[in-house]
Amino acid sequence: MSTNIIGSLSLIVWLPIFFGIVVLTIGQDGREHLVRWVSLVGSILGALVLVPVWTQFDQTKTEFQFVESIPWIDTFNINYHLGIDGLSLILILLNVVTTILVVIAGWEVITKRVSQYYASFLILSGIINGVFCSLDAMLFYVFFEATLIPMFLIIGIWGGPNRVYAAIKFFLYTLAGSLLTLVALIYLYRLSAGSFSIADFYLLPIPQSAQLLIFIALFAAFAVKIPMWPVHTWLPDAHVEAPTGGSVVLAAVMLKLGGYGFLRLSLPIVPDAARELAPLVIALSLIAIVYIGFVALIQRDMKKLIAYSSISHMGFVTLGIFIFNAEGMQGAIIQMVSHGFISAALFLCVGVLYDRIHSRQIADYGGVVNSMPKFAALFLVFAMANAGLPGTSGFVGEFFVIMGAMSNNFWFAFAAAMTLILGAAYTLWMYKRVVFGQVTSDRIADLKDVNAREFSMLLVLAFVVIGVGLYPKPFTDVIGTSVTTILELSSVSKY
Amino acid sequence: MNFQLSDLYAISAEIFLLCGVSVILLLDLFLSETRRNVTYFLSLFVLVVTSVISLLVFDFEPRVVMNGLVVSGPLSATLKSILCGLIAIGLIYSKDYLQCRGLHRGEYYSLTLFAALGMMVMASSNHFLSLYLGLELLSLSLYAMVALRRDSGRSSEAAIKYFVLGAIASGMLLYGMSMIYGATGNLNIEAIVSSINSGNSDLNLLRLGLVFIIVGVGFKLGAVPFHMWIPDVYQGSPTSVTLLIGTAPKIAAFAFIIRLLAESLGHPSLHQEWSQMLTVLAVASLLIGNVVAIAQTNFKRMLAYSTIAHMGFLLLGFLTGSMNGYSASLFYILTYVFMALAGFGVILLLSKDGFEAEELSDLGGLSRSNPWSAFLLMIVMFSMAGIPPTVGFWSKLFIIQSVIEFESVWLAVVAVMTSLIGAFYYLRVVKIMYFDSNESSTTRIRYRAGLVVFSINGLMLLGMGLFPGWLLLLCQSLIQDSVRVF
Numbered sequence: 001m002s003t004n005i006i007g008s009l010s011l012i013v014w015l016p017i018f019f020g021i022v023v024l025t026i027g028q029d030g031r032e033h034l035v036r037w038v039s040l041v042g043s044i045l046g047a048l049v050l051v052p053v054w055t056q057f058d059q060t061k062t063e064f065q066f067v068e069s070i071p072w073i074d075t076f077n078i079n080y081h082l083g084i085d086g087l088s089l090i091l092i093l094l095n096v097v098t099t100i101l102v103v104i105a106g107w108e109v110i111t112k113r114v115s116q117y118y119a120s121f122l123i124l125s126g127i128i129n130g131v132f133c134s135l136d137a138m139l140f141y142v143f144f145e146a147t148l149i150p151m152f153l154i155i156g157i158w159g160g161p162n163r164v165y166a167a168i169k170f171f172l173y174t175l176a177g178s179l180l181t182l183v184a185l186i187y188l189y190r191l192s193a194g195s196f197s198i199a200d201f202y203l204l205p206i207p208q209s210a211q212l213l214i215f216i217a218l219f220a221a222f223a224v225k226i227p228m229w230p231v232h233t234w235l236p237d238a239h240v241e242a243p244t245g246g247s248v249v250l251a252a253v254m255l256k257l258g259g260y261g262f263l264r265l266s267l268p269i270v271p272d273a274a275r276e277l278a279p280l281v282i283a284l285s286l287i288a289i290v291y292i293g294f295v296a297l298i299q300r301d302m303k304k305l306i307a308y309s310s311i312s313h314m315g316f317v318t319l320g321i322f323i324f325n326a327e328g329m330q331g332a333i334i335q336m337v338s339h340g341f342i343s344a345a346l347f348l349c350v351g352v353l354y355d356r357i358h359s360r361q362i363a364d365y366g367g368v369v370n371s372m373p374k375f376a377a378l379f380l381v382f383a384m385a386n387a388g389l390p391g392t393s394g395f396v397g398e399f400f401v402i403m404g405a406m407s408n409n410f411w412f413a414f415a416a417a418m419t420l421i422l423g424a425a426y427t428l429w430m431y432k433r434v435v436f437g438q439v440t441s442d443r444i445a446d447l448k449d450v451n452a453r454e455f456s457m458l459l460v461l462a463f464v465v466i467g468v469g470l471y472p473k474p475f476t477d478v479i480g481t482s483v484t485t486i487l488e489l490s491s492v493s494k495y
Numbered sequence: 496m497n498f499q500l501s502d503l504y505a506i507s508a509e510i511f512l513l514c515g516v517s518v519i520l521l522l523d524l525f526l527s528e529t530r531r532n533v534t535y536f537l538s539l540f541v542l543v544v545t546s547v548i549s550l551l552v553f554d555f556e557p558r559v560v561m562n563g564l565v566v567s568g569p570l571s572a573t574l575k576s577i578l579c580g581l582i583a584i585g586l587i588y589s590k591d592y593l594q595c596r597g598l599h600r601g602e603y604y605s606l607t608l609f610a611a612l613g614m615m616v617m618a619s620s621n622h623f624l625s626l627y628l629g630l631e632l633l634s635l636s637l638y639a640m641v642a643l644r645r646d647s648g649r650s651s652e653a654a655i656k657y658f659v660l661g662a663i664a665s666g667m668l669l670y671g672m673s674m675i676y677g678a679t680g681n682l683n684i685e686a687i688v689s690s691i692n693s694g695n696s697d698l699n700l701l702r703l704g705l706v707f708i709i710v711g712v713g714f715k716l717g718a719v720p721f722h723m724w725i726p727d728v729y730q731g732s733p734t735s736v737t738l739l740i741g742t743a744p745k746i747a748a749f750a751f752i753i754r755l756l757a758e759s760l761g762h763p764s765l766h767q768e769w770s771q772m773l774t775v776l777a778v779a780s781l782l783i784g785n786v787v788a789i790a791q792t793n794f795k796r797m798l799a800y801s802t803i804a805h806m807g808f809l810l811l812g813f814l815t816g817s818m819n820g821y822s823a824s825l826f827y828i829l830t831y832v833f834m835a836l837a838g839f840g841v842i843l844l845l846s847k848d849g850f851e852a853e854e855l856s857d858l859g860g861l862s863r864s865n866p867w868s869a870f871l872l873m874i875v876m877f878s879m880a881g882i883p884p885t886v887g888f889w890s891k892l893f894i895i896q897s898v899i900e901f902e903s904v905w906l907a908v909v910a911v912m913t914s915l916i917g918a919f920y921y922l923r924v925v926k927i928m929y930f931d932s933n934e935s936s937t938t939r940i941r942y943r944a945g946l947v948v949f950s951i952n953g954l955m956l957l958g959m960g961l962f963p964g965w966l967l968l969l970c971q972s973l974i975q976d977s978v979r980v981f
Contacts, residue, residue, distance in 0.1 A: 071964075072962075072964060073889075073963060073964040073967060074964055074968065075964065075967050075968055075971060076893075076896070076967075138892075141883070142883040142884055142888070143883075145882055145883045145888070146882070146883050146884050148882065149877060149882060152922070152925075153925075153929060156925075156926060156929060156930040157929055157930060163930065164926055164930050164931075167926070167930070168919070168922055168923075168926065171918070171922055172915065172918060172919060172922075175882075175915055175918055176915050179911035179912065179914070179915055180908070180911065182892070182895070182911060183895065183899070183904065183907050183908055183911055186892070186895055186896050186899050186907070187899055187904065189896070190899055190900065
């Protein structure tokens with residue numbers, strides 16, 4: 001059936017990892033410059049290999065494309081089974097773009113253990129692509145877990161003062177969730193009489209009680225990862241302590257693994273349990289949207305504020321997924337991608353400020369616009385997008401989700417729409433305190449505006465954010481078929 | 496069953512090893528202190544050749560020889576070969592350490608070889624008598640080796656503890672065996688099985704004997720609540736001896752359990768009994784091992800508690816009593832010994848003259864002074880914690896899979912939750928190596944051969960994690976071909 005090139009997905013997964021290993025081996029002291037260039041080349045090549053896949057991707061097909069399957073562990077029928085649909089494709093795109101940005105973001109900033117830093121990010125990028133491509137549950141799990149190791153090192157080695165606590169908390173929290181998933185996957189293997197193929201799980205009839213337990217086990221992993229209230233507490237710590245690049249990858253891509261897991265595994269495999277427990281998930285999402293929005297309002301630390309804003313926005317994603325209609329799910333996916341770009345941009349902005357002043361406290365800033373006008377303009381774009389201003393990508397996702405919620409229940413939509421007020425409040429208030437007002441100190445007055453490197457990476461993101469906001473059709477087209485397929489699968493009862 | 500000359504062929508590896516160790520013992524007397532390396536290389540040579548012979552005299556069908564004392568088959572041949580290989584690698588790891596501490600002596604090497612012989616006898620025994628003799632030969636050699644550093648108080652304390660508790664355990668085991676003998680009138684495994692199957696033996700007596708045997712096995716494995724000796728012995732022994740105790744004997748213990756429980760007492764009504772007892776031991780080991788390891792500041796002691804937890808995992812595979820469970824356990828033990836080898840090996844490599852790198856804080860700054868070794872140790876730690884893509888993940892996965900097949904999902908949940916607790920202290924090692932910014936207390940590792948072995952060992956854990964299929968296939972076919980469920 002497929003005329004696609006076999007192996008292009010493997011290339012997407014393994015090329016960054018290969019470059020990571022290369023960077024690690026060439027990285028002796030004094031070769032930092034070489035390391036940076038090799039990493040940049042690696043990340044750009046990683047993006048280029050996606051181009052043929054994107055152009056040859058058939059948006060109308062409901063089945064997985066570019067499928068590769070090689071037996072891996074015969075005895076347990078575990079296969080190296082890759083394939084993508086629109087959902088995977090768009091998230092892979094997000095990941096490869098983020099990787100390039102991260103490499104550029106660390107260019108002059110990281111001076112300690114440069115090769116290990118870049119290697120971690122490149123390997124992490126490949127592993128995340130692997131999660132998005134896996135069609136074998138065990139392969140998915142291996143990639144899913146393997147993401148923890150590089151991120152653990154990134155936070156722990158290059159992070160802030162409290163990095164050890166944050167790194168270990170991050171690791172154990174997410175591991176706790178995913179271990180239950182492992183048990184659930186093995187249980188599914190038994191139910192399906194010896195298959196780990198995710199597509200086989202889709203068609204597997206599962207009794208009600210088992211469905212509930214499996215849903216809870218999967219939920220434990222993905223709710224922690226995305227993260228949902230009340231298991232979100234690792235995220236602010238991890239974000240605050242991680243280096244800029246780490247925060248960017250964490251917010252832009254790693255949180256999406258949770259949303260991806262819901263869409264790829266939870267909904268289609270245990271649809272009845274998902275529908276049964278949807279009210280609970282919706283309640284948690286609304287709490288996240290509203291309550292965490294208020295929590296964000298009172299933050300004094302910029303990174304913490306953006307972290308809480310991420311949790312609040314991820315509430316939109318889970319809300320959109322669990323209201324079970326096309327608008328909601330489409331909105332949720334758009335929201336994931338758009339939040340990826342916006343939060344990456346915001347963390348990069350904070351990184352730009354932090355590199356100059358070495359403080360993340362809002363109170364230490366004020367009047368930045370006087371010395372950094374170009375930066376202030378770009379920052380404003382992202383702040384507006386985070387607040388959900390129409391014309392930016394932030395608006396599209398939220399609008400879709402609210403529309404979907406409206407057709408489900410007016411009050412869901414009402415509560416969700418609160419975020420338009422809250423989001424504007426916390427983002428713009430932070431923006432006002434940091435950028436406008438009196439110049440608070442000489443150091444602010446002496447600030448240098450963004451250089452060409454910082455300007456270009458922020459400008460690219462600004463174009464994406466506004467582009468998606470004005471013309472989201474290419475994105476909605478890509479995911480359209482996936483959304484219908486997932487909704488169809490999850491509307492059939494499996495008892 | 497009469498004795499035939501071809502029977503000797505089946506035990507030629509043991510015979511070669513025995514001859515070798517006798518030669519080394521004699522030769523060493525005539526060697527001057529400066530030429531001690533001859534003993535070392537000769538021991539390595541003997542071990543490697545024994546390992547090769549074990550594989551060469553291979554019977555595809557399990558064959559009982561020597562009046563029913565010995566069984567020769569794929570499982571015993573493979574285990575024997577791996578045992579000798581492991582001990583040889585252990586010797587390479589330890590050479591530098593031994594030289595610095597004046598332990599580079601003939602006794603050390605001949606005792607090691609005798610221990611190897613004991614383990615080989617255990618691995619291929621078909622009779623309670625040979626099983627017990629092998630165990631005692633192993634234990635007696637180890638008692639002496641623990642006490643080898645005569646000037647250390649802690650070493651002597653560990654040796655006494657090990658000896659007293661080991662003797663009690665052996666006594667328990669013998670008592671249990673005598674009850675089995677009383678019930679069935681036999682010590683030969685096949686005869687015991689046929690007696691149980693015929694229904695002529697007293698089941699209650701068998702059950703009572705089983706309890707004592709489980710206690711003995713629990714002691715030897717170090718499963719909670721019979722684990723008390725493990726931390727003290729691991730910490731008190733010279734690290735090279737800890738490495739020996741912590742690796743190869745675990746494989747021998749595996750063979751021991753296979754012979755005693757799976758083969759001799761595998762009858763369904765008995766399996767039901769020991770499966771329940773092992774459940775208690777396994778859960779207690781997983782909990783206590785993992786929780787107490789958190790509180791340790793000594794690296795060797797931490798690894799000791801981690802061993803206890805790993806043995807709990809091993810028992811989980813056993814208690815299912817299924818072929819899948821046994822092969823998962825075999826996979827687990829084979830991968831575990833290589834993790835333990837690397838874990839203790841790195842302590843040996845980092846130790847210097849008069850300095851034991853056995854505190855966790857001694858690893859501080861390792862990622863700066865020895866980036867490559869730190870990277871390898873990180874792989875080992877993640878592997879012990881069971882994080883993919885290292886092999887430790889697969890070994891845990893296969894065990895959990897067999898446990899779920901056994902219809903006890905709750906045990907699987909206990910297993911994964913305790914490995915979550917375990918992940919914490921393994922992560923702490925990584926944290927100390929990578930995150931703590933204090934000045935490094937370690938210097939560059941100079942011992943080349945050790946470093947090469949460590950590199951292979953560490954990369955092997957990663958490689959087997961990426962391609963675990965063949966090893967699992969091997970384990971399954973070994974178990975299916977060799978374990979005789981009568």
